[in-house]
Amino acid sequence: MTFSRRHFLTLLGATTGTAAFSLVGLPETSPIAATQPAAAARLWDRTAQASETFKLPPLPYAYDALEPHIDAETMQFHHDKHHAAYVKNLNAAIDQYPDLKLMTAEEMLRQIDTIPESIRTTVRNNGGGHVNHSMFWEIMSPTGGGSPSGALATAIRQAFGSFEAFQTTFNTAGAKQFGSGWAWLVMNPTGDLEVISTPNQDSPLMQGYYPIMGNDVWEHAYYLRYRNKRDEYLKAWWNVLNWEAIAQRYEAAVQV
Amino acid sequence: MAFVQEPLPYDPGALESHGMSAKTFEFHYGKHHAAYVTNLNNMTKDTELADKSLEEVIQISFKDSAKAGIFNNAAQVWNHTFFWNSMTPSGGGGAPTGAIAAKIDSDLGGYEKFKEAFKTAAATQFGSGWAWLVLENGTLKVTKTGNAENPLVYGQVPLLTLDVWEHAYYIDFQNRRPDFIQNYLEQLVNWDFANQNLAAA
Numbered sequence: 001m002t003f004s005r006r007h008f009l010t011l012l013g014a015t016t017g018t019a020a021f022s023l024v025g026l027p028e029t030s031p032i033a034a035t036q037p038a039a040a041a042r043l044w045d046r047t048a049q050a051s052e053t054f055k056l057p058p059l060p061y062a063y064d065a066l067e068p069h070i071d072a073e074t075m076q077f078h079h080d081k082h083h084a085a086y087v088k089n090l091n092a093a094i095d096q097y098p099d100l101k102l103m104t105a106e107e108m109l110r111q112i113d114t115i116p117e118s119i120r121t122t123v124r125n126n127g128g129g130h131v132n133h134s135m136f137w138e139i140m141s142p143t144g145g146g147s148p149s150g151a152l153a154t155a156i157r158q159a160f161g162s163f164e165a166f167q168t169t170f171n172t173a174g175a176k177q178f179g180s181g182w183a184w185l186v187m188n189p190t191g192d193l194e195v196i197s198t199p200n201q202d203s204p205l206m207q208g209y210y211p212i213m214g215n216d217v218w219e220h221a222y223y224l225r226y227r228n229k230r231d232e233y234l235k236a237w238w239n240v241l242n243w244e245a246i247a248q249r250y251e252a253a254v255q256v
Numbered sequence: 257m258a259f260v261q262e263p264l265p266y267d268p269g270a271l272e273s274h275g276m277s278a279k280t281f282e283f284h285y286g287k288h289h290a291a292y293v294t295n296l297n298n299m300t301k302d303t304e305l306a307d308k309s310l311e312e313v314i315q316i317s318f319k320d321s322a323k324a325g326i327f328n329n330a331a332q333v334w335n336h337t338f339f340w341n342s343m344t345p346s347g348g349g350g351a352p353t354g355a356i357a358a359k360i361d362s363d364l365g366g367y368e369k370f371k372e373a374f375k376t377a378a379a380t381q382f383g384s385g386w387a388w389l390v391l392e393n394g395t396l397k398v399t400k401t402g403n404a405e406n407p408l409v410y411g412q413v414p415l416l417t418l419d420v421w422e423h424a425y426y427i428d429f430q431n432r433r434p435d436f437i438q439n440y441l442e443q444l445v446n447w448d449f450a451n452q453n454l455a456a457a
Binding site: 077081082085121125178179180181199200201218219220223224227228 | 283287288291325328382383384385402403404421422423426427430431
């Protein structure tokens with residue numbers, strides 16, 4: 001797994017990967033991998049290691065890169081243990097249904113009602129966990145912070161009045177999500193920006209929303225540094241936001 | 257009359273040598289549980305619910321989606337008090353004794369089977385929630401509930417509980433929820449409390 005492959009998949013809109021690209025004997029960045037007919041991809045897929053259909057993407061920066069806002073120990077547990085467990089559980093679930101290996105995790109979530117019932121909850125929880133966390137690492141940066149620019153900034157002003165009003169709405173959504181979950185900026189099916197929250201690892205994709213940015217408010221995201229003070233974590237998080245990456249997700253949402 | 261936070265039934269450091277640190281109690285009892293009590297009082301102040309019992313508030317608010325916030329805080333006040341009592345610093349964990357032991361044998365197929373069922377319930381409660389040993393229509397059952405929900409709203413009699421919100425174990429066990437569950441079963445379960453609840457049912 002290389003960063004260039006991640007970038008390649010991002011351009012394809014398949015940020016969390018799919019077995020169609022996990023081809024044996026081909027360089028991971030080969031354009032051939034993206035252009036093979038589905039049948040060939042299916043054949044190759046069956047030769048691939050079943051348990052590696054979905055892979056844990058590497059953190060795009062060091063564990064301590066987001067200090068002091070998010071501490072290294074939290075990043076290590078969050079990425080290496082929590083996210084890794086979602087990937088492992090998702091792979092174990094879809095091992096029972098080889099046809100699903102041709103779908104991206106995002107596609108499975110968008111069509112969650114079509115996933116076989118015996119693994120639907122597992123895919124919802126662990127596919128959601130995988131997609132949500134893959135986004136989460138990407139939209140943070142050690143050189144982050146500040147505020148958005150360009151079309152995203154304009155859209156936020158139009159939807160919420162100001163960037164500050166958006167921040168307040170977003171933080172309130174995160175604070176009020178009782179139990180585990182996420183706060184989101186999404187594009188709804190009619191193309192408008194909204195702030196929503198979802199419980200547990202439920203993805204906005206399941207409701208037809210496109211997740212532009214999301215903050216993890218599971219306690220594991222902040223407990224080592226912030227303890228019970230979720231509101232302080234919510235405020236600090238804005239200091240590590242990678243607005244370039246978020247703007248790219250906004251552009252992708254506009255094009256969907 | 258305002259709702260009050262019941263005192264801990266032991267010293268905050270009493271379970272330190274049994275896998276639950278004083279630091280965890282500092283936050284879990286001192287911050288989380290306390291905040292639920294404060295929130296509940298704020299949300300019910302000057303309403304008819306302020307004079308109800310905690311159990312009544314739980315039942316009333318559960319049936320009214322407009323009172324979801326009150327339910328969450330009321331149930332969490334009750335759940336945590338029940339959780340502190342479900343643990344003991346003296347001789348906790350291990351095989352049950354007394355009437356509950358015989359009932360676990362007859363209803364659940366024995367202590368080993370109970371442990372497996374309880375571990376599974378606690379480990380598979382996705383996100384925040386609770387694992388329970390309850391009495392339902394006179395029969396023992398192992399269950400799990402999400403977030404603040406508890407057996408009272410399902411007409412069951414709670415006998416024991418384990419909190420599996422991440423704040424319950426993240427200081428002592430980080431992501432290792434299965435180790436936290438194991439530790440509870442081996443070192444913390446207060447079977448006397450379960451027997452009292454069974455006798456009162």
